[in-house]
Amino acid sequence: MQGQVYVGSGAPEILTTVLGSCIACCLYDPIARVGGMNHFLLAEPTPGSGTVADQNYGIFLMELLINQMMTRGGVKSRMKAHIYGGGNMHAGMTRIGDANARFALSFLADEGIPVARQDVGGDSARRVDFDPILGRTRCRHVEKYTAPAPKPITQPTMSGGELELF
Structure with a gap:
């Protein structure tokens, strides 16, 4: 879920999340056979906002994921x-997704962690499945569906009869 970090238990399992503008970072150590995933909404608090990094921000969740994997x-x-x-996800709005992707790639480069695979940007949602033991992922783009045009609801006309209110 958004704002969470999960490191595999060591038992066979698949971690899954659905993303829009959010980022999921899947980290794994192929020798220790340990891996985990985070899911963050925003890169980091705006400077001068007075906001302390919390579970919505990548700056917090990236550190947390690395530290939990090391434990x-x-x-x-x-x-x-x-x-x-x-x-x-929304044309004409702030490109939050691009900013999140830039942050994640920059953070990993600064930490010396190579990116083995990435699928970022664009305008579609994604579903990600991750095997934390083997470090394998599957990313599927979620198709955009256009909602059908609303149809007006017509009320049948009533003739005659009386209405009694209680």
Whole structure:
């Protein structure tokens, strides 16, 4: 879910999330066979906003993911990343998805963690499945469906009869 970090339990499992402008970073250590995923809404608080980094921000969730993996035996120098999401879902609005993707890629470069796979940007949502033991991912774009045009509801005309209110 948005604002969460999960590191695999060591048992076979698949982590899944759905993304729009959010980013999911899937990290894994192929030697320790440990991996995890985060899902963040925004890159980092706006400078001067007075907001402290929390679970909505990548700056917090990226550090948390790395630290939790290290407590489960992961070694930062062996970690590899997959980055997904960052779609710009609404034309004409701020391109939050692009900013989120730039942040994630920059953060990983600064930490020395190589990006093995990425699927970011565009204007569609994504569903991501991640195997934290093997470090395998599957990313599927969610088709955009256009809602049908609303049809006016017509009320039948009533003739005659009386209405009694209680």
